[in-house]
Amino acid sequence: MDFFKPRPVPNPEKSASSPLLLNEAEACAAVLLACVRANEIDDGSENAVYASAIRSRNIFIGHDPKLLTDIVNALYDQLGSPEALVNAAADMIREQTRLPLFYHCLDVIMADGLVTPSEHKIFLHLKKKFDIDDELATEALDVLLVKNLL
Numbered sequence: 001m002d003f004f005k006p007r008p009v010p011n012p013e014k015s016a017s018s019p020l021l022l023n024e025a026e027a028c029a030a031v032l033l034a035c036v037r038a039n040e041i042d043d044g045s046e047n048a049v050y051a052s053a054i055r056s057r058n059i060f061i062g063h064d065p066k067l068l069t070d071i072v073n074a075l076y077d078q079l080g081s082p083e084a085l086v087n088a089a090a091d092m093i094r095e096q097t098r099l100p101l102f103y104h105c106l107d108v109i110m111a112d113g114l115v116t117p118s119e120h121k122i123f124l125h126l127k128k129k130f131d132i133d134d135e136l137a138t139e140a141l142d143v144l145l146v147k148n149l150l
Contacts, residue, residue: 021075025063027092028101029054030072031126034082034089035108038122049111053104059097082122090129098130102137106144113148 021027032054036047054065076085093101105126109119127137 021089021092024092024094024097025059026068026071027089028059028097029068030075030085030089031093031101032104032108033069033072033076034085035105035119035122035126037076037085038082038109038116038118039112040116040118041114047108047111049104049108053108057104082118083125086122086125086129093130099132099136102126102130102132103140103144106140107147110144110148 021030032050036042036050039047051065054060054063054068060068072085075088076082079085079088106123109115109123115123123137126132127134
């Protein structure tokens with residue numbers, strides 16, 4: 001009923017060229033895609049772990065996987081680096097979502113059996129951005145290394 005409600009003031013740090021993530025699902029997809037894009041020896045093939053995650057994980061239910069991928073690829077093209085994509089997405093991700101997402105990111109990074117220098121860099125960036133304890137990150141790596149032996 002307040003007709004004189006002031007309009008929200010635009011954030012001066014955001015510009016028209018700045019990406020806009022509309023929801024947590026897009027933000028999570030962006031972080032996962034940042035891990036895919038960090039692989040500098042990628043042969044252009046689809047990362048099966050990324051594809052499986054955006055088709056099946058709870059956060060993505062009700063979202064079109066192709067559309068999510070198109071959105072976050074466009075954001076990546078705008079921003080130009082995996083770290084910038086993580087930075088743009090991180091604030092949209094709830095605290096309780098960060099650790100499970102971090103584990104999925106490690107799975108995406110390790111999907112091809114190699115961890116490249118750029119993937120290691122994004123691992124460190126995610127650990128810092130999501131405030132993941134060193135011991136917990138090491139435990140996660142150990143579990144995923146064993147999982148990926150199969």
